[in-house]
Amino acid sequence: MASILEVSGLRKSYGNFELNDISFTIQEDCITGFIGANGAGKSTTIYSLLNLVRREAGTITFRGKDISADERLFKDKIGVVFDSSSFYDELTIQEMTSLIAPSYSEWNQRAYQEYLDMFSLQKEHIIGMLSKGMKMKYALALALSHNAELLIMDEPTSGLDPFMRKQFIRILKTYMEAGSRAVFYSTHNTTDLDQSADMLIMIHAGTILFEENKDALLEKFRIVKGDVKLLPDIQPFMLNFDKSNYGFTGITDKAEKIKAAYPEVLIERAAIEDIMLAYIK
Ligand SMILES: Nc1ncnc2c1ncn2[C@@H]1O[C@H](COP(=O)(O)OP(=O)(O)OP(=O)(O)O)[C@@H](O)[C@H]1O
Structure with a gap:
């Protein structure tokens, strides 16, 4: 181009x-x-x-x-x-x-x-x-x-x-x-x-x-949601996260690894806003 x-x-x-x-x-x-x-x-x-x-x-x-x-x-x-x-x-x-x-x-x-x-x-x-x-x-x-x-x-x-x-x-x-x-x-x-x-x-x-x-960037990141019990193991794979009494939500560029090791977590597509926050948090 x-x-x-x-x-x-x-x-x-x-x-x-x-x-x-x-x-x-x-x-x-x-x-x-x-x-x-x-x-x-x-x-x-x-x-x-x-x-x-x-x-x-x-x-x-x-x-x-x-x-x-x-x-x-x-x-x-x-x-x-x-x-x-x-x-x-x-x-x-x-x-x-x-x-x-x-x-x-x-x-x-x-x-x-x-x-x-x-x-x-x-x-x-x-x-x-x-x-x-x-x-x-x-x-x-x-x-x-x-x-x-x-x-x-x-x-x-x-x-x-x-x-x-x-x-x-x-x-x-x-x-x-x-x-x-x-x-x-x-x-x-x-x-x-x-x-x-x-x-x-x-x-x-x-x-x-x-x-x-944009499409490559959106492919690179995923939102991860799961039980707080898993947080100590998954935290090193996330760029940032929030947690509540019910669970955690984070963003990762290593979704494949997380999914393979912890199949019970929920993996979703990230929005541009999520990616921006991951870069500046
Ligand atoms: N004319 C100016 N005199 C002094 N400081 C300025 C001037 N214009 C911008 N700044 C400062 O430069 C920095 C960047 O401002 P800028 O307006 O470029 O940001 P922005 O990303 O466009 O922000 P926003 O999304 O709020 O419009 C800010 O700290 C702002 O206070």
């Missing part, structure tokens, strides 16, 4: 927080989910790679070319959506779009109008009067209407209702159908990633903990 974006040796610090030599790759034809706890460094990574905050070190290459050589070209080829998008509150959607659209070489007014209709947004709407979810939809309409090759989004589904979140996933899949494209987005909604992501990158305290194929 070809890489579309490569981030290498990214550093940025704020007081006690530091992005610690972050490197990862966004693959073409993949939706990559960017996960991590509050304050892990997701937004700082996204803002630094987009040069919206000044990075202290690091190289970003887009389709093999350093983006610093031609940042305008890079920005022309990507669509961005942020949790707190910076639009002018006093303008209408039409006025705001007329400022933004001319900066894109492949602006598609028809596609844009279709997204506005799909999201029930009207061009007369004043930006400052839009709800958080409506602003997000507007940002999404802009990002999807200039033939971007890569979508980079920071918590695009925060503020979206469950219907729109489903629609968001459908839109991403349709977007990917054109081929040679990619999506990179941060989210706390791991169930959305279950349905949409091909790759997952997890960051914790400014460090990348893993960058893996």
Whole structure:
């Protein structure tokens, strides 16, 4: 698989927080989910790679070319959506779009109008009067209407209702159908990633903990449930666990071994959230 974006040796610090030599790759034809706890460094990574905050070190290459050589070209080829998008509150959607659209070489007014209709947004709407979810939809309409090759989004589904979140996933899949494209987005909604992501990158305290194929990751871990009597024997095979008077629940990457030695335990598939907790507990 070809890489579309490569981030290498990214550093940025704020007081006690530091992005610690972050490197990862966004693959073409993949939706990559960017996960991590509050304050892990997701937004700082996204803002630094987009040069919206000044990075202290690091190289970003887009389709093999350093983006610093031609940042305008890079920005022309990507669509961005942020949790707190910076639009002018006093303008209408039409006025705001007329400022933004001319900066894109492949602006598609028809596609844009279709997204506005799909999201029930009207061009007369004043930006400052839009709800958080409506602003997000507007940002999404802009990002999807200039033939971007890569979508980079920071918590695009925060503020979206469950219907729109489903629609968001459908839109991403349709977007990917054109081929040679990619999506990179941060989210706390791991169930959305279950349905949409091909790759997952997890960051914790400014460090990348893993960058893996989602299905391979989900295959690697299992939830183990059993009687507390077994805990002393099974504990060494688990990454973490909780126990109550009734039993224990833990997560393991050695399910086969546990099942072979203790057939009475219950082994279940782990969710992305379980895996995240296993890495940071
Ligand atoms: N402009 C800033 N000035 C000072 N510190 C900042 C700034 N932006 C982020 N930070 C700090 O950097 C750290 C990482 O924040 P960041 O917003 O990147 O995390 P995040 O993973 O996106 O979190 P969340 O999931 O809560 O949005 C935090 O400790 C935060 O307080």
